Amino acid sequence: MACWRCKSSLESEAEFCPLCQTIQPPSPGRTYFDRLGVESCFQQDLHTLVTRHRQEQRRFHPDRFVSKTDAERRLSLEHATALNDAYRVLRDPCLRAEYMLRLRGCEVGSEDKQVSLSPMFLMEVMELREVIDELRGSDTHVERGQIERDVALRYEDILARLGEGLDNNSDNVDELAQLAAQLRYLKRILEDLQSLAEAI
Numbered sequence: 151m152a153c154w155r156c157k158s159s160l161e162s163e164a165e166f167c168p169l170c171q172t173i174q175p176p177s178p179g180r181t182y183f184d185r186l187g188v189e190s191c192f193q194q195d196l197h198t199l200v201t202r203h204r205q206e207q208r209r210f211h212p213d214r215f216v217s218k219t220d221a222e223r224r225l226s227l228e229h230a231t232a233l234n235d236a237y238r239v240l241r242d243p244c245l246r247a248e249y250m251l252r253l254r255g256c257e258v259g260s261e262d263k264q265v266s267l268s269p270m271f272l273m274e275v276m277e278l279r280e281v282i283d284e285l286r287g288s289d290t291h292v293e294r295g296q297i298e299r300d301v302a303l304r305y306e307d308i309l310a311r312l313g314e315g316l317d318n319n320s321d322n323v324d325e326l327a328q329l330a331a332q333l334r335y336l337k338r339i340l341e342d343l344q345s346l347a348e349a350i
């Protein structure tokens with residue numbers, strides 16, 4: 151790889167040229183973990199993610215590029231966008247798990263390759279949805295709170311199993327994908343329950 155301005159050779163993931171200090175295009179081979187400079191694993195410390203994101207954003211802040219060329223400003227924006235994407239995904243355990251599965255060649259969220267969930271789980275989700283619909287419009291704080299606690303426990307349990315499988319490098323990617331898909335459903339139900347709480 152060479153610097154696009156001074157043509158001196160660069161390390162493949164260099165963000166700035168050490169010779170002329172010019173900003174380089176973001177390297178497409180870098181993972182979100184690389185971008186934020188954190189270990190590539192499921193267990194993440196939120197505080198570290200926040201700090202790393204802020205530190206990295208500062209390096210690409212538009213203020214630093216006001217006197218630069220259009221090309222450099224555009225590149226700084228590309229870096230900032232890539233950093234924001236990395237932060238948005240890694241701070242959310244559900245998205246982080248899906249991303250880790252994607253790095254292992256398994257698309258959980260894509261429409262054309264849906265993970266097939268067990269009929270039992272789907273039935274359970276359907277029943278939960280019916281209960282939530284019945285709660286709508288009624289003054290039922292206690293019941294809603296109880297359901298939310300139950301679903302939150304299931305969510306935490308699945309999340310823990312998924313995180314463990316990912317960090318222990320389980321080869322059963324299908325099982326991990328199942329867990330990630332279940333997590334997606336439960337997350338949506340939790341969001342529904344929370345919006346219901348605001349409506350009551």
Ligand SMILES: [Zn+2]
Nearest residue numbers: 153156167170
């Ligand atoms: Zn250069």
